Amino acid sequence: MPETLTLREGYFGDPAAFQALADLLQDIFGIDISHQMNLGGPDPTSMPFGYFDPSGRCVANFSAFSIPLVVNGRVVRAAGYQSGAVRPDYRGQGLYRALMKRAFDWSEREGFEAGILLTDKPGLYETYGFRTVPQFKFHGAVPHADLAVPRARDLDLKQEADLHIVQIALGGRQPVSEIFSVVRQKEMFLLNAHFDQDIRLSLLEEDDAVIAWKPQGDTSLQILDIAARQIPPLGHIVASLGAHFERAEVFFPVDRLGWDGVATPHQGDCVLMVKGLDLTSLAQPFMLSPLADF
Ligand SMILES: CC(C)(COP(=O)(O)OP(=O)(O)OC[C@H]1O[C@@H](n2cnc3c(N)ncnc32)[C@H](O)[C@@H]1OP(=O)(O)O)[C@@H](O)C(=O)NCCC(=O)NCCS
Structure with missing residues (x-):
């Protein structure tokens, strides 16, 4: 990791840091999550992990959050993962790997029994036990x-x-x-x-x-x-x-x-991936x- 970067986690209480994440997602995906502020605010269960440069710019992020699911009539305590991005000039240096590891370790410590995410790059997450499931x-x-x-x-x-x-x-x-x-x-x-x-x-x-x-x-x-x-x-x-x-x-x-x-x-732009969920029993x-x- 470049020495000038600071790792921050759970930083949504700091409006400038939240805006820095919104800027990152605007630049990478062209979406503006700051609209959440007019819609009741971000998910209070969000646990973002991000790297920030000395000027306060967010250069990489990966967030976990709580997303309880009903699966076959049973409530499953699942963690969702979102807002994963690294600015182009910081890619290929292991930043995303480090953030994923932190988020997955955090979810394990918190006792989530399953994980769920949507991605157009499933290969990124297979190493960590996620599997693509077909949707209908x-x-x-x-x-x-x-x-x-x-x-x-x-x-x-x-x-x-x-x-x-x-x-x-x-x-x-x-x-x-x-x-x-x-x-x-x-x-x-x-x-x-x-x-x-x-x-x-x-x-x-x-x-x-x-x-x-x-x-x-x-x-x-x-x-x-x-x-x-x-x-x-x-x-x-x-x-x-x-x-x-x-x-x-x-x-x-x-x-x-x-x-x-x-x-x-x-067939959407992204596939659904899960881990810790046995969906083979779904009728x-x-x-x-x-x-x-x-
Ligand atoms: C995908 C992205 C987050 C990778 O960030 P990065 O910091 O360059 O990734 P790292 O250097 O930490 O590499 C982590 C792993 O991902 C792999 N990887 C990197 N880019 C990849 C890609 N486009 N597809 C599949 N795997 C990729 C690396 O080979 C590495 O694998 P390893 O751990 O087995 O060595 C970054 O390219 C990006 O922001 N892309 C645009 C937004 C995006 O696609 N976000 C993910 C949305 S689900």
Whole structure:
């Protein structure tokens, strides 16, 4: 490690250091995580490990955070890993290897039983026991709701009252699937909804349910996630979003939707990798909701 660099961990309490990480991720990935400050703040469980130069610039980072999962009906205490990057002029010197080791050692000391990450470079993590798992989305015709259903209302995260509604829904949500889903994760849901302007958040007032979705042409829609105390049936949800939708594509396991979609492989930019999780016993295909992406 270059002698001029300082290693810092758990530094989100320092606003300048958080902004330095935001600058690193903006420069490397073109995303601005500082928007989290308008959405309730970063995940309080985050444990970032970073190298900083004498001017306070973050030149490398790798973060762990707590992401409890439901897997086959069981709550699994998992650590997620994110925000991994090294500035080009500091690459090839072992900085990332050192940060990964620190984060994995920390997770082990903290007693996490599993690890999970999303990456376009799976080779980086195989050495540390991570394995790629295939993901599947689900599609099919939409069942018709039996009764007339009230129309959903669109929410706008820039409106404080609407943001509050989404935060409350996320705080009290039922995991969207018993097969594979996050138990509760607010920060990434809000940031992902903020980043992708095509995502619509709609409130089913009578059900206290927030639906993250995208229309696809005139007659199809994608359901990306649902934050609700009780997940409503798919027919009910779709009728609230628009009676003209005939087909749905769902981006999480559909066991709570009262609907059987056809599973097809999901090819995203990144693959899902896990360690410490035996997924061979899972009876059904699954994917991690895009709103839980990190
Ligand atoms: C990938 C990246 C973080 C590597 O940083 P680095 O400091 O150069 O990595 P290190 O020198 O610590 O090397 C660590 C290991 O990763 C390997 N590695 C480096 N770049 C790699 C790549 N692009 N693909 C696969 N493995 C890679 C190295 O060979 C080394 O392996 P070893 O431990 O078996 O010797 C850096 O190139 C980067 O920031 N890239 C752009 C952002 C990115 O892809 N981040 C990862 C997102 S999941």
